[in-house]
Amino acid sequence: MENNTKAMYKLSYGLFVCTAVDGPKMNGCITNTAIQVASEPNLISIAINKANYTHDMVLKTGKCNISVISNEVDFELFKHFGFQSGRDVDKFADYPSENYAMAENGIPYITNGTNAYFSLGVEQTVDLGSHTLFICKPEFMTVLSDASSCTYEYYQNNIKPKPQPVGQTPKGQTIWRCTICGYEWIGEEGEDLPDDFICPICKHPKDDFEKVE
Amino acid sequence: MENNTKAMYKLSYGLFVCTAVDGPKMNGCITNTAIQVASEPNLISIAINKANYTHDMVLKTGKCNISVISNEVDFELFKHFGFQSGRDVDKFADYPSENYAMAENGIPYITNGTNAYFSLGVEQTVDLGSHTLFICKPEFMTVLSDASSCTYEYYQNNIKPKPQPVGQTPKGQTIWRCTICGYEWIGEEGEDLPDDFICPICKHPKDDFEKVE
Numbered sequence: 001m002e003n004n005t006k007a008m009y010k011l012s013y014g015l016f017v018c019t020a021v022d023g024p025k026m027n028g029c030i031t032n033t034a035i036q037v038a039s040e041p042n043l044i045s046i047a048i049n050k051a052n053y054t055h056d057m058v059l060k061t062g063k064c065n066i067s068v069i070s071n072e073v074d075f076e077l078f079k080h081f082g083f084q085s086g087r088d089v090d091k092f093a094d095y096p097s098e099n100y101a102m103a104e105n106g107i108p109y110i111t112n113g114t115n116a117y118f119s120l121g122v123e124q125t126v127d128l129g130s131h132t133l134f135i136c137k138p139e140f141m142t143v144l145s146d147a148s149s150c151t152y153e154y155y156q157n158n159i160k161p162k163p164q165p166v167g168q169t170p171k172g173q174t175i176w177r178c179t180i181c182g183y184e185w186i187g188e189e190g191e192d193l194p195d196d197f198i199c200p201i202c203k204h205p206k207d208d209f210e211k212v213e
Numbered sequence: 214m215e216n217n218t219k220a221m222y223k224l225s226y227g228l229f230v231c232t233a234v235d236g237p238k239m240n241g242c243i244t245n246t247a248i249q250v251a252s253e254p255n256l257i258s259i260a261i262n263k264a265n266y267t268h269d270m271v272l273k274t275g276k277c278n279i280s281v282i283s284n285e286v287d288f289e290l291f292k293h294f295g296f297q298s299g300r301d302v303d304k305f306a307d308y309p310s311e312n313y314a315m316a317e318n319g320i321p322y323i324t325n326g327t328n329a330y331f332s333l334g335v336e337q338t339v340d341l342g343s344h345t346l347f348i349c350k351p352e353f354m355t356v357l358s359d360a361s362s363c364t365y366e367y368y369q370n371n372i373k374p375k376p377q378p379v380g381q382t383p384k385g386q387t388i389w390r391c392t393i394c395g396y397e398w399i400g401e402e403g404e405d406l407p408d409d410f411i412c413p414i415c416k417h418p419k420d421d422f423e424k425v426e
Contacts, residue, residue, distance in 0.1 A: 002355065003353055003354060004354065004356050006356050007281070007329040007330070007331060007355055007356050008249060008354065010227075010328050010356065011227055011247060011248055011281065011362070012225060012226060012227030012364050013225060013227075013248060014223075014226075015225075033248055033250060034224060035224055035226060035246055035248060036221060036246075036260075037258075037260035037341055037346055038343045038344040039343045040343040041342050043341050043342070044224075045250075045260075047248075047249075047250040047251065047258075049252075068223040068224065115223050117220070118220060124339070126339060128256050129251050129254050129256070130251045130252045130253040130254075131250060131251040131252070133250055133251075133258070133348075135339065135341065141217065141221065142214050142215065142216060142217040142220055143217050143220050148366065149223050149224070149366070151225050151364055153361065153364075
């Protein structure tokens with residue numbers, strides 16, 4: 001039998017907004033890796049890509065909130081927290097105040113399109129190369145809605161906009177869309193992605209892009 | 214706002230059979246914690262309860278296979294690998310040979326009710342109290358079926374038998390069922406679970422049991 005890396009897509013994930021505060025700076029990113037890893041004591045782990053600005057904030061402050069994204073989420077949430085970097089923009093400057101609230105730990109949590117949130121304190125970090133694994137103690141948690149949690153598969157099938165049919169995209173351009181996060185790269189007609197292309201949003205390689213037109 | 218530990222149920226998980234071999238002994242258990250935690254290098258983590266016999270085998274040998282359970286799984290798979298311990302029974306002695314195959318690493322993987330499998334080598338372990346977190350390098354992986362992966366929520370709603378209505382259970386007995394794994398504790402009429410009761414299968418406490426009759 002041959003090795004087939006598509007097996008990686010058979011692993012299941014929830015989707016979360018991980019928020020952090022460092023001084024006056026509030027920020028958040030999308031992550032898919034929050035799980036309970038122990039019951040005595042209760043511990044939750046999250047793996048965050050080192051390229052994310054939120055990663056550095058959690059590493060420095062040892063605190064974050066995890067808002068659990070529900071099936072009732074709008075794609076806008078993913079665009080807002082996933083398709084831009086906190087290094088370039090203040091994600092909370094233009095974010096409607098009715099979409100989030102401040103937790104006791106002074107870190108915002110998302111109230112729109114979510115069904116629960118956790119305030120976490122980092123107990124231990126494990127350096128895994130591209131990512132840091134944060135092993136955290138939940139200091140507070142509550143349920144925000146009865147809606148089901150949004151899995152990565154549900155996001156792919158129901159939340160993420162479907163690729164547009166050929167002819168709907170701007171004339172004469174070639175669009176490559178990241179199948180992981182939805183980021184679109186627009187090139188000249190027939191232009192291929194460079195072989196070493198890395199998605200600026202989710203850091204996945206060229207292999208994870210599909211041609212839209 | 215009050216702390217509400219039901220938030221823990223909003224975290225999403227896949228479901229897996231983790232198999233290991235130690236000398237002549239083959240064993241496997243159900244786990245819900247396999248996820249990709251880094252991309253460079255590609256790393257998969259699994260948290261296994263120390264009370265599981267498979268835990269000790271993986272810790273000793275540094276190897277295991279993870280078979281990804283699909284939506285087409287039968288409840289029997291969970292009973293076989295989840296509701297009994299490898300300390301008491303040889304789970305592969307009476308397991309139909311058409312339901313599994315041997316991987317290159319000499320460890321069985323499950324072929325019935327699964328959609329992919331991974332052969333993992335343990336790179337690092339993190340002691341988390343009740344569980345050990347195994348951080349593993351996938352040495353081989355492949356897809357076994359196009360079926361969707363079975364999430365924990367799908368298992369709860371579609372695979373696990375529904376609690377029987379009152380009157381269907383043996384007369385005069387009180388049954389408490391573990392809402393986590395389905396284990397049933399049968400007591401005298403009206404008998405309550407002891408306060409310090411721990412599910413013998415999944416190790417969850419009394420709070421996770423519901424009265425069937």
